[in-house]
Amino acid sequence: MARRLELVALEGFPLVEPGAELSRLIVESLRHNGLQLQAGDVLVIAQKIVSKAEGRYVRLADVEPGPEALALAERAGKDPRQVEVMLRESRAVIRARPGVIIVEHRQGYVHANAGIDRSNIPNSPEGPRVLLLPRDPDASARALRAELAASTGVAPQIIINDSAGRAWRNGTVGIAIGTAGLEPVRNQIGEPDLFGNILQVTEPAVADELAAAASLLMGQSTQGLPVVLARGAGLLPSEEGSGRLIRDRATDLFR
Amino acid sequence: MARRLELVALEGFPLVEPGAELSRLIVESLRHNGLQLQAGDVLVIAQKIVSKAEGRYVRLADVEPGPEALALAERAGKDPRQVEVMLRESRAVIRARPGVIIVEHRQGYVHANAGIDRSNIPNSPEGPRVLLLPRDPDASARALRAELAASTGVAPQIIINDSAGRAWRNGTVGIAIGTAGLEPVRNQIGEPDLFGNILQVTEPAVADELAAAASLLMGQSTQGLPVVLARGAGLLPSEEGSGRLIRDRATDLFR
Numbered sequence: 272m273a274r275r276l277e278l279v280a281l282e283g284f285p286l287v288e289p290g291a292e293l294s295r296l297i298v299e300s301l302r303h304n305g306l307q308l309q310a311g312d313v314l315v316i317a318q319k320i321v322s323k324a325e326g327r328y329v330r331l332a333d334v335e336p337g338p339e340a341l342a343l344a345e346r347a348g349k350d351p352r353q354v355e356v357m358l359r360e361s362r363a364v365i366r367a368r369p370g371v372i373i374v375e376h377r378q379g380y381v382h383a384n385a386g387i388d389r390s391n392i393p394n395s396p397e398g399p400r401v402l403l404l405p406r407d408p409d410a411s412a413r414a415l416r417a418e419l420a421a422s423t424g425v426a427p428q429i430i431i432n433d434s435a436g437r438a439w440r441n442g443t444v445g446i447a448i449g450t451a452g453l454e455p456v457r458n459q460i461g462e463p464d465l466f467g468n469i470l471q472v473t474e475p476a477v478a479d480e481l482a483a484a485a486s487l488l489m490g491q492s493t494q495g496l497p498v499v500l501a502r503g504a505g506l507l508p509s510e511e512g513s514g515r516l517i518r519d520r521a522t523d524l525f526r
Numbered sequence: 527m528a529r530r531l532e533l534v535a536l537e538g539f540p541l542v543e544p545g546a547e548l549s550r551l552i553v554e555s556l557r558h559n560g561l562q563l564q565a566g567d568v569l570v571i572a573q574k575i576v577s578k579a580e581g582r583y584v585r586l587a588d589v590e591p592g593p594e595a596l597a598l599a600e601r602a603g604k605d606p607r608q609v610e611v612m613l614r615e616s617r618a619v620i621r622a623r624p625g626v627i628i629v630e631h632r633q634g635y636v637h638a639n640a641g642i643d644r645s646n647i648p649n650s651p652e653g654p655r656v657l658l659l660p661r662d663p664d665a666s667a668r669a670l671r672a673e674l675a676a677s678t679g680v681a682p683q684i685i686i687n688d689s690a691g692r693a694w695r696n697g698t699v700g701i702a703i704g705t706a707g708l709e710p711v712r713n714q715i716g717e718p719d720l721f722g723n724i725l726q727v728t729e730p731a732v733a734d735e736l737a738a739a740a741s742l743l744m745g746q747s748t749q750g751l752p753v754v755l756a757r758g759a760g761l762l763p764s765e766e767g768s769g770r771l772i773r774d775r776a777t778d779l780f781r
Contacts, residue, residue, distance in 0.1 A: 274537065274751065276743050280529040366779040373779065381694040434730065438693040438780035439636040440701070441773050442711040442731025444738065456697040475689065476697025477742055483699065484739030487732055487759065488531050496529065504742065518696050524621040524628065525693035525780045 276503040278315075279306065280488040280496035286393075287497075289326030294418035297498060306500060308425040313504050314415075315485035317497035318386070318404060318433040318448060321411050327403040329356050330395060347372045353387065353401060360385040360403055365526055373436075378408065379517040380448060381526075383436050405431065408449025409512035416451040428453040428506055432482035432489075438525055445486025447478035447513050454509035455479075455516050476516055477506055531758040533570075534561065535743040535751035541648075542752075544581030549673035552753060561755060563680040568759050569670075570740035572752035573641070573659060573688040573703060576666050582658040584611050585650060602627045608642065608656060615640040615658055620781055633663065634772040635703060636781075638691050660686065663704025664767035671706040683708040683761055687737035687744075693780055700741025702733035702768050709764035710734075710771050731771055732761055 281300045287293070297314065301307065331352040336344065340355035347354070348369045358364075361374035365381055374385050386404040394400075405411045412429040420426035431449035436442075447455060455478035485499035520526065536555045542548070552569065556562065586607040591599065595610035602609070603624045613619075616629035620636055629640050641659040649655075660666045667684040675681035686704035691697075702710060710733035740754035775781065 274535040274743055276533040276739065278531040278739075282529065368779070371779070434728065437731075439773055439778060440731060440734065440771050442729045442734065442771065444699075444731050444734050446695070473689065474697045475741065475745075476692075476695065476699050479695065479697065479699050480738040480742040483735040484531065484533075484742065486730065487735040487739065488529055516695050516697065518694050523694060524623070524626070 274503070276484075276501065278484055278488055279304070279500045279502075280485075281306075281498045281500065282496070284320075284495065284498055286495075287320040287323040289323065289328070291324045292418075293320065293324045294415055294422060297415075297419065298422055300498060301500070308419065308423050308427050308500075309502065310425060311428075311502070311505070312425070313428040313430060313453065313481060313501040313506060314419070315430045315432050315445075315482060315499040315501060316412075316415070317489055318408070318431055319402065320497045321405045321408065321431055321449075322402050325405055325411070327405065328392070328395070328400045329403060330397055330400050331356075332398045343367055343372065353384075356401055356403070357385040357387055360387065375526075376404065378404070378448065379514060380435070380446070382433075386433055386435075386448075404433070404448065409451065409514070410449075412449040412451035412512075426452060428504075428508075430478055430482050430485070432486055434486060445479075445482040445484075445489075447482040447516060450478050450513040452508060452510075453478060454507040454511065455513055457507065477504075478513065479516060481506070529758070531739075531756065533739055533743055534559070534755045534757075535740075536561075536753045536755065537751070539575075539750065539752055541750075542575040542578040544578065544583070546579045547673075548575065548579050549670055549677060552670075552674065553677055555753060556755070563674065563678050563682050563755075564757065565680060566683075566757070566760070567680070568683040568685060568708065568736060568756040568761060569674070570685045570687050570700075570737060570754040570756060571667075571670070572744055573663070573686055574657065575752045576660045576663065576686055576704075577657050580660055580666070582660065583647075583650070583655045584658060585652055585655050586611075587653045598622055598627065608639075611656060611658070612640040612642055615642065630781075631659065633659070633703065634769060635690070635701070637688075641688055641690075641703075659688070659703065664706065664769070665704075667704040667706035667767075681707060683759075683763075685733055685737050685740070687741055689741060700734075700737040700739070700744075702737040702771060705733050705768040707763060707765075708733060709762040709766065710768055712762065732759075733768065734771060736761070 334352040336351035336355040344351035344354040434443040589607040591606035591610040599606035599609040689698040
């Protein structure tokens with residue numbers, strides 16, 4: 272029988288407000304879409320709704336840019352308040368030039384603008400806001416997994432994904448910034464290949480591959496499809512988090 | 527109704543020999559798997575079987591390494607003949623250090639070892655061989671699309687994928703190195719977001735996202751699942767090729 276992977280984007284997912292109980296919204300949306308969690312299912316959740324539920328908004332009017340932010344904003348041609356917020360979310364500035372600031376986020380991923388953006392953010396009466404990444408995406412993923420297990424009896428594997436730019440290639444792809452219950456990188460070192468030879472080192476980043484697949488369905492515009500159920504991915508269970516996906520500085524040739 | 531993306535890896539795909547007619551093998555395998563092409567289907571084909579059908583083997587015994595290959599092989603701790611082959615396939619060496627050589631392939635993609643590897647390559651009686659990437663993956667994809675259209679009446683969109691390492695992140699992900707009939711990067715600049723604001727620049731690299739999804743099913747080991755049918759991806763038709771995915775040197779901050 273052919274091996275199948277099926278991804279379903281949940282239709283009609285409600286707008287998420289700070290304090291929202293995401294697990295309850297997801298259970299209701301699954302039911303609304305005629306779906307029930309099964310063992311081995313993965314739920315891929317857009318970072319944005321996790322951040323919104325966690326109330327990770329910052330009002331730019333409340334931000335006082337420091338000297339580093341002022342200098343960097345000048346160099347990149349960006350709003351100094353937004354750059355200040357970005358610096359607070361980052362460990363290091365990797366590259367900066369007009370229009371682009373690429374940083375190492377405090378969680379370790381390398382990301383343009385520290386993953387902060389202003390699209391799909393409702394305007395506040397007190398002026399423009401930005402939305403930060405979740406405080407600790409792995410912790411958010413673990414909590415969601417535990418809550419869903421408690422309310423449905425099935426503990427789905429969880430990926431929180433975000434769209435990220437890449438070195439060398441145009442366009443963004445979904446990546447996993449938080450995971451729970453799954454092995455994010457499959458270790459195939461030493462498995463035999465088709466001809467019985469021992470494989471060279473190949474370690475597919477399966478969590479990123481599934482994050483990308485879900486991102487394709489989520490779209491980025493008016494559709495608003497922030498939750499994707501994936502069935503048939505065959506990800507191995509593991510308690511390690513998404514940190515496994517982040518290359519050590521020492522072995523990274525591109526910083 | 528929920529939006530669905532389904533991927534099916536074709537079981538029992540035969541080993542591919544030089545000169546094999548891939549389109550015929552694919553049609554037979556689809557039939558064997560009880561599947562029929564439909565409008566909007568995407569076929570994702572592993573680079574390796576395209577290269578094999580094109581006979582892109584090089585016997586290392588036939589390779590005479592030049593001075594640049596000898597120096598680079600010494601630096602990286604690699605077989606000088608393999609490095610010579612790699613250099614012939616490349617435009618520039620981007621980074622080299624023990625165990626790793628990262629080059630700009632003559633087709634433009636940045637790739638460890640120019641995408642040349644030795645796993646899943648049958649040993650030749652005349653000694654070890656390596657397998658190069660297809661000569662022109664976009665041309666291979668276009669030819670396959672035309673042949674499948676002629677034999678089935680449906681012109682599927684085609685992605686030839688390969689596994690590639692990345693800056694900053696561990697593990698490989700599938701990327702599209704050849705495409706036919708589809709828009710590889712979706713241009714969403716100017717589409718309104720959920721709140722009617724004009725979106726910031728976001729250009730999802732949809733061909734890479736689907737290449738990654740298929741890669742998850744293909745695996746890398748004894749399974750040998752080199753062809754994946756994707757249904758529901760909703761990629762826009764286009765005659766542009768995979769070159770659109772490659773970032774201009776001038777805007778690339780990581781070379």
